[in-house]
Amino acid sequence: MKEITLRSSWMLFSQLLQYPDATWQETSDDMYVDWCHLIQEENEEVRDTLQTLAGDCIASFAGMDAEAITSAYVKTFDFNKKSNLYLTYGQLGEDRERGPALLRLKQLYEEEDMIMDTDELPDFLPLVLEYVAVAEMDRGIGLLVSFRKALEQLQSALDKQNSPYRYVMEAILWILDHSGITEGLIEISAPAACGSMPSAQGCGPMWAAAGYGQVKEGTS
16 A cells, blocks of 8 residues: 555544534545545555545535534544544543553654644544654554554444444554554654655644644754
8 A cells, every 4th residue: 555545544534533613514525535636546446445435424424514513523422432532442441551551652752752732632533643644654553553442442333323434434444454564563763754744645734733733843
């Protein structure tokens, strides 16, 4: 799978799983179209599978007004423990291990000079996906593999709810299944690829735009 396919897909999936505010609702179709152009050079199976799944998610919102879309998001992710977006909860539940796991995640970001600029916890899936989009590829995917149990449980919960977001989770797990990476990763090195990322892939500016993080002053 091409690097641009992986990085742009993680970023799109992150955006699709974020709170669907007015900007989200006005730009989701354009985000999808732009992303489809980015992965045009990918092989047919990968391109068709990912485009179909992401497209099915967006198409599921067709005919819904803004209030219905936001209400569905809140009901799905904020008021249902089985389908919340916090990976350590899905992996560990309310176990006391969750605290150290959250701290370790935050340390991983800081070790790579990425500073969270949000009130969200470091295991919030859209935030993690944005990180994976700019991290060294194998290590980023390894981080997601570390939370495979939580991701599969989330997909199962969304399937039972017939949620539009089930397509996004299916796409995430499909990529993991085809990544060749089966072991989770705890330690993550600096995102060396970040500095060479085309702006279209979202390194730096898109983190700032999403409000998730910024590079420390005095570092590059």
